[in-house]
Amino acid sequence: MNYSPFTTWIIEHGVQEKTLELFVAITIIATIVSLFRYIFGTKSYGIYAPIILAIAYSYTGLKYGLAITLVVILVSLLSHAVTKKIRMHYITRIAINYCLLSIGIISFMIVINELRLGLENMVSVPPLALISIAVLSDFFIKQFIQKSLKTSVGTLVGTVLVATVGWFVITRDYVATYAINNLWIVPILIFANLLIGQFKGLRLKDYFRFKSVLKEKNDDTKK
Amino acid sequence: MIQKSKYKDILGLNRRNQEYIRPYNPPSAKRIADNKILTKRVLAKEGIKTPEVYKLIRSKQQLKFLDWESLPKSFVIKPNQGTGGNGIIVFFGKKKGELAWIRPSGDIMTKNDIILHIENILDGRFSMGNRKDIAIFEERVKTDPLLKQYSYRGVPDIRVICFNGVPIMAMTRIPTKRSDGTANLHSGAICVGIDIATGITTYAMQMNTSSPLSDIYEDIETTQDLAENKVLSGIHIPDWDRILEIALKCQRVSKLGYIGVDIALDAEHGPIVFELNARPGLGIQVANKAGLRWRLEKVKDVEVKGIKHGIRLAKNIFGGEVEESIETISGRKVVTINEKVLVYNNKRKGKKEPEKEVARAFMDTGVLTSRMSEAFANRVGFLNTTKYFNSLNVPKKFNSLKDAQEYIDSNVKNLTLEENIKRVAKIVDGEDVKVRPVVEVKVKISGEVKDIEAVIIEDSEYHLIIGRDELKGYLIDTTKTFRN
Numbered sequence: 001m002n003y004s005p006f007t008t009w010i011i012e013h014g015v016q017e018k019t020l021e022l023f024v025a026i027t028i029i030a031t032i033v034s035l036f037r038y039i040f041g042t043k044s045y046g047i048y049a050p051i052i053l054a055i056a057y058s059y060t061g062l063k064y065g066l067a068i069t070l071v072v073i074l075v076s077l078l079s080h081a082v083t084k085k086i087r088m089h090y091i092t093r094i095a096i097n098y099c100l101l102s103i104g105i106i107s108f109m110i111v112i113n114e115l116r117l118g119l120e121n122m123v124s125v126p127p128l129a130l131i132s133i134a135v136l137s138d139f140f141i142k143q144f145i146q147k148s149l150k151t152s153v154g155t156l157v158g159t160v161l162v163a164t165v166g167w168f169v170i171t172r173d174y175v176a177t178y179a180i181n182n183l184w185i186v187p188i189l190i191f192a193n194l195l196i197g198q199f200k201g202l203r204l205k206d207y208f209r210f211k212s213v214l215k216e217k218n219d220d221t222k223k
Numbered sequence: 224m225i226q227k228s229k230y231k232d233i234l235g236l237n238r239r240n241q242e243y244i245r246p247y248n249p250p251s252a253k254r255i256a257d258n259k260i261l262t263k264r265v266l267a268k269e270g271i272k273t274p275e276v277y278k279l280i281r282s283k284q285q286l287k288f289l290d291w292e293s294l295p296k297s298f299v300i301k302p303n304q305g306t307g308g309n310g311i312i313v314f315f316g317k318k319k320g321e322l323a324w325i326r327p328s329g330d331i332m333t334k335n336d337i338i339l340h341i342e343n344i345l346d347g348r349f350s351m352g353n354r355k356d357i358a359i360f361e362e363r364v365k366t367d368p369l370l371k372q373y374s375y376r377g378v379p380d381i382r383v384i385c386f387n388g389v390p391i392m393a394m395t396r397i398p399t400k401r402s403d404g405t406a407n408l409h410s411g412a413i414c415v416g417i418d419i420a421t422g423i424t425t426y427a428m429q430m431n432t433s434s435p436l437s438d439i440y441e442d443i444e445t446t447q448d449l450a451e452n453k454v455l456s457g458i459h460i461p462d463w464d465r466i467l468e469i470a471l472k473c474q475r476v477s478k479l480g481y482i483g484v485d486i487a488l489d490a491e492h493g494p495i496v497f498e499l500n501a502r503p504g505l506g507i508q509v510a511n512k513a514g515l516r517w518r519l520e521k522v523k524d525v526e527v528k529g530i531k532h533g534i535r536l537a538k539n540i541f542g543g544e545v546e547e548s549i550e551t552i553s554g555r556k557v558v559t560i561n562e563k564v565l566v567y568n569n570k571r572k573g574k575k576e577p578e579k580e581v582a583r584a585f586m587d588t589g590v591l592t593s594r595m596s597e598a599f600a601n602r603v604g605f606l607n608t609t610k611y612f613n614s615l616n617v618p619k620k621f622n623s624l625k626d627a628q629e630y631i632d633s634n635v636k637n638l639t640l641e642e643n644i645k646r647v648a649k650i651v652d653g654e655d656v657k658v659r660p661v662v663e664v665k666v667k668i669s670g671e672v673k674d675i676e677a678v679i680i681e682d683s684e685y686h687l688i689i690g691r692d693e694l695k696g697y698l699i700d701t702t703k704t705f706r707n
Contacts, residue, residue: 038237041236087335087336087339088339089339089342089343089346090343090346090348091346145348146309146348146349147307147309147409148409148410151409198241199237200235200237200238200241200242201235201237201238202230202233202235202237203235203236203237205438206233206235206236207230208439209438209439209505209509210233210505210508210509210514212428212440212442212509212512213232213233213508213509213512213513213514214230214233
C-alpha cells in the first residue's frame with residue numbers, strides 16, 4: 001500500500017503499520033464518545049470501555065462482538081444473582097464473576113461449535129478481543145451493585161451504541177485509508193474536542209428530560 | 224410548537240458544569256461537601272445542626288472492637304464520601320434480645336450483615352473513585368409530623384439550591400414504598416417543587432420506571448402507596464424562612480458558590496442539615512416546572528448584602544409559582560385585591576387617543592355589578608354618555624330603593640336614550656340610594672379580555688370596582704391587600 005510521505009516516514013521510524021492504524025482509530029472513537037456524551041447525552045462506562053469495545057468489535061466483526069457482549073452480560077447477571085445471596089467481600093464477588101464469565105464464554109464457544117446458530121466462525125475470533133469484551137462485565141456489575149439494574153442496562157446500551165458507531169466508522173475502508181494518509185486529522189479531532197468541550201447548550205437527551213418544563217412554559221404563553 | 228427561546232431558561236449538565244460548578248465551586252470547597260465528616264465540622268462552627276455522630280469506623284481493626292451493645296435502637300450507617308445516597312442504610316428498630324436491626328422495608332440485618340456492609344464501605348465500594356472510606360454511625364432523624372404523613376417510613380428532605388447568596392429553587396423529596404423508604408429519586412422517591420416565596424409545595428413528580436430513558440418523570444397528584452393517599456400540592460413546609468436562612472449559611476460557610484443543601488425537618492430539633500452538594504442535580508427543574516438558568520442569570524451580578532437580603536431577593540424575584548399552580552389545579556386565575564387592569568377605549572378617534580388605559584381596580588365581592596368612576600369613564604370614551612346622563616337632572620339621591628325603582632320605571636325610555644347606556648341601575652352609595660347609568664366596557668383582567676357591565680358612579684378612590692358578577696372564575700389573594 002502506498003502511504004503519504006509523512007505516514008511512510010513514521011512507519012520507517014519504528015512504528016508498525018497496524019499500531020499506527022490502531023492509534024488513529026482510537027482518536028476517532030474517542031471523539032465519537034465525547035460527541036455522543038456532550039451533544040447527545042449518551043451515557044457510557046467512561047471513555048475507556050467504548051473505545052476498547054469498538055476496537056474489539058473491529059477484530060470480531062459486529063455480529064460476533066454483539067453475541068459475545070450478550071453472553072458476557074447474561075453470565076454477569078447470573079453470577080450476580082448467585083453470589084448476592086452469599087455474604088462475602090466485594091472484590092471476591094467480582095473475582096467469582098470473572099471465574100463464571102470464563103466458564104460461560106468457553107461453554108458458549110462449545111455450544112456454537114455444536115449448534116452453529118449462524119456464528120460458524122466463532123473459533124477464529126481473537127482471544128484478546130474476547131477478553132476485551134469480557135472487561136465490560138466489571139463496569140456493568142459495578143454500576144448494577146452501586147445503582148440499579150435499570151441504570152446499568154441504560155449505560156450498557158449507551159456504551160454498546162457508541163462502540164457500534166465507532167466500529168462502523170473505523171471499519172470503513174475509505175475512512176481508514178484516508179485517516180492513515182492524512183494524519184493532520186488528528187489535530188483536527190483535538191480541535192473538534194476543544195469545541196465540544198466548550199459546548200454549553202442542552203444535550204439532546206435534556207430535551208426529553210425537561211419536556212415537562214418546556215411544555216409548562218409553552219402553556220403559559222397561551223394564557 | 225415549543226418556542227426556541229424557552230430552551231434558554233433550562234440549565235443543562237454542560238452549562239451547569241462549565242458556568243457554575245467550575246468557576247464558583249473551588250476544589251477546596253468541593254472537598255468539604257464531598258466529605259460528610261468535614262461538612263459536619265465546618266457547619267458546627269457556624270452553629271448549624273447536623274445529625275449527631277455515634278461512631279466513626281476508619282479501619283477493620285476498629286470494627287472488631289466496636290461495642291455493638293452500645294448502639295441505639297435506630298441509627299443510620301453512611302459512607303463518608305458516598306455519592307447519590309449509595310451505601311446509606313437506615314435502621315429504625317432493634318430485634319429484641321438479638322444483635323439485629325430492622326430496616327424500613329422490614330428486612331432484618333444481623334451484626335454480621337452490618338459488618339460486611341461496613342467492610343464494603345471501608346473498601347470504597349460506595350465512595351467516589353472507589354477510594355478507601357470511613358463508615359459513619361449517625362443519629363436517625365425523627366421526621367416532623369407534618370411531612371411524616373406524606374412519607375413511606377423514611378425521612379423526606381428539602382433540597383435548596385443557592386447561588387451568589389440567593390436561594391434559587393427548592394424541592395422536597397418524599398420516600399415511597401418503591402424507594403424503600405429512601406429519598407433517592409432514581410429509586411422511586413417523589414419530588415415536589417416548592418414555591419420559594421411561601422414554602423408551599425406546587426407540582427409533584429415521580430420517575431417513570433417504564434420509560435427506556437432514565438431521568439424521565441411523570442406528573443402525580445397524590446402520594447402513591449400510603450394507606451390513605453394525600454394530595455401533594457399545597458403543603459406548607461414549616462419553618463420555611465429558617466430553612467432558607469440555614470441553606471444560605473451553609474453556602475457562606477462552605478464557600479461553594481453554587482450549592483445544593485439537603486435539609487430534613489426533625490420533630491425535636493427543627494431544620495437539620497443532611498449534606499451539602501457541590502454538584503446538585505438538575506431534576507429540581509422538573510419538580511418546579513421551571514428553568515434554573517434564567518434564575519441563576521438573574522442573580523449572577525447582584526450584590527447581595529446578607530442572608531436576609533438574599534431571601535428577600537429570592538422571594539421577590541422567584542416567588543409566585545403557587546398562584547400559577549392554583550390556577551392549574553383549580554382552573555381559576557388568582558387576582559390580588561388591588562389589581563391593575565387595562566380598560567379599552569370605547570370610542571377611539573385617531574391615534575392620538577390611547578387604545579387602552581391602565582386602571583386601578585378594587586376587587587369587591589360586596590357589590591354585584593362593577594362600577595367605574597365618572598372621571599375615568601370620560602377618559603375611556605364615555606364623555607358623551609356622562610354628559611347626557613347629567614343633563615337629565617336625575618335626582619342626586621332617593622329616599623328608598625322603592626322610590627328609585629319607581630323613578631326608573633317611569634323614565635326608563637329617556638334614561639337609556641344614549642347609545643352607550645345599556646340600562647340604569649339603582650345603587651347604594653354610602654348612605655344614599657342613587658340611580659346611575661350602566662355601560663358595557665372592554666377590560667383585560669389578569670391577561671383575560673372580557674366585556675363587563677359597569678355602573679358609572681360620580682367619584683371613587685378607584686377607577687374601577689370589579690363586582691361579584693365578574694369575579695366568577697377568580698380566586699382573590701388577600702395577602703397582597705396593600706401592595707399598591
